[in-house]
Amino acid sequence: MNTNTKFLGLDIESPIIAGSCGLTNDISNLEKLEEAGAGAIIMKSVFEEQIIYDIKRNLSMMAPVDNYGMSYEYIAAHVADDSLGKYFDLIKEAKKHLHIPIVGSINCYSFENWMTYTRRFQDAGCDALELNMAVLPYETSLSCEDVDRLFSDIINTLRKSVTIPISIKVSQNFTDMANFMQRLSWMNVDGITMFNKALNVDVDIDKMSICHAPSLSSPDEIYNTLRWVAILSKKLRCDISASTGVHTAADVVKMLLAGAGTVQVVSCLYKNGVNYMKNLNDGLKAWMTEHGFESIDQFRGKLAVKPNEQSSIFFRTQFMKHFAQIGED
Numbered sequence: 001m002n003t004n005t006k007f008l009g010l011d012i013e014s015p016i017i018a019g020s021c022g023l024t025n026d027i028s029n030l031e032k033l034e035e036a037g038a039g040a041i042i043m044k045s046v047f048e049e050q051i052i053y054d055i056k057r058n059l060s061m062m063a064p065v066d067n068y069g070m071s072y073e074y075i076a077a078h079v080a081d082d083s084l085g086k087y088f089d090l091i092k093e094a095k096k097h098l099h100i101p102i103v104g105s106i107n108c109y110s111f112e113n114w115m116t117y118t119r120r121f122q123d124a125g126c127d128a129l130e131l132n133m134a135v136l137p138y139e140t141s142l143s144c145e146d147v148d149r150l151f152s153d154i155i156n157t158l159r160k161s162v163t164i165p166i167s168i169k170v171s172q173n174f175t176d177m178a179n180f181m182q183r184l185s186w187m188n189v190d191g192i193t194m195f196n197k198a199l200n201v202d203v204d205i206d207k208m209s210i211c212h213a214p215s216l217s218s219p220d221e222i223y224n225t226l227r228w229v230a231i232l233s234k235k236l237r238c239d240i241s242a243s244t245g246v247h248t249a250a251d252v253v254k255m256l257l258a259g260a261g262t263v264q265v266v267s268c269l270y271k272n273g274v275n276y277m278k279n280l281n282d283g284l285k286a287w288m289t290e291h292g293f294e295s296i297d298q299f300r301g302k303l304a305v306k307p308n309e310q311s312s313i314f315f316r317t318q319f320m321k322h323f324a325q326i327g328e329d
């Protein structure tokens with residue numbers, strides 16, 4: 001029995017992947033994750049916002065003039081090189097010491113910068129790239145067509161300059177989820193990661209101020225991911241990497257049964273330590289042994305919605321007595 005599979009066309013020995021987060025920003029964690037059987041590792045994202053912030057902070061420490069003229073571009077390029085340089089050094093070090101695929105991750109919000117930075121990930125030796133394109137459509141002026149255009153412009157242009165596999169990590173905020181995910185999969189991407197978890201915000205009623213909500217996911221958050229993986233896994237032209245709410249080996253099995261190509265974990269690693277990756281792998285193998293499966297492909301997608309299925313419990317959202325089975329009158 002083995003758990004070998006593919007991720008973005010790359011051979012991996014386990015479908016369980018360490019998702020992008022602060023834990024993957026450290027070489028000793030990367031080594032521990034490989035040792036514990038991670039199939040691949042997604043690096044912490046480089047955020048364009050952070051680079052712009054560093055640039056502004058550096059400029060503010062210089063002469064207090066409004067217009068830096070030609071020197072602005074020079075300083076900006078220097079600061080960006082410095083911020084990205086550390087990131088690329090980590091990728092190079094990881095590639096020197098580890099054998100599993102190392103996937104770079106980038107989050108940008110301006111078209112021009114996506115183009116400038118992404119090529120450099122490939123040059124640094126990444127095996128693949130995950131574009132963290134989770135957007136919150138909070139502008140009333142932003143239409144579905146605008147979001148659509150942003151995605152397709154970025155993907156089409158990137159495809160011309162980057163030859164390593166590309167995966168798109170999306171948020172849970174699409175009115176036309178099924179339609180848009182299918183069109184994304186037709187845009188020559190190698191995979192879609194569903195979903196990024198938004199940094200949630202809460203209200204402190206004593207201080208009457210805004211505060212951050214807990215950043216880790218709860219096990220209940222698996223259900224939305226599970227639903228969309230099951231609905232879409234047989235309808236996309238690329239693999240789905242399932243993310244958000246996977247906390248146990250049983251959750252990994254559920255996602256694979258729903259048709260996920262791979263499964264990403266983050267919150268459970270924060271809660272239990274990076275070595276928890278081994279428990280997840282052991283649990284997956286124990287379940288496969290118990291159910292007589294020799295390979296992942298023997299059961300992957302067994303519970304996915306079939307391509308022409310007209311009716312599925314995954315399509316239901318309303319609590320009607322007949323379906324909810326919770327003894328309602």
Ligand SMILES: Cc1cc2nc3c(=O)[nH]c(=O)nc-3n(C[C@H](O)[C@H](O)[C@H](O)COP(=O)(O)O)c2cc1C
Pocket residue numbers: 019020021022044045046105132169195196197215216217218243244245246264265266267268
């Ligand atoms: C502390 C923390 C940092 C994260 N940083 C990133 C990041 O840099 N880039 C990214 O794409 N996702 C990031 N994520 C989102 C995770 O990769 C993942 O999609 C999300 O946590 C849901 O998975 P989970 O339920 O296993 O935690 C972060 C999540 C957490 C909790």
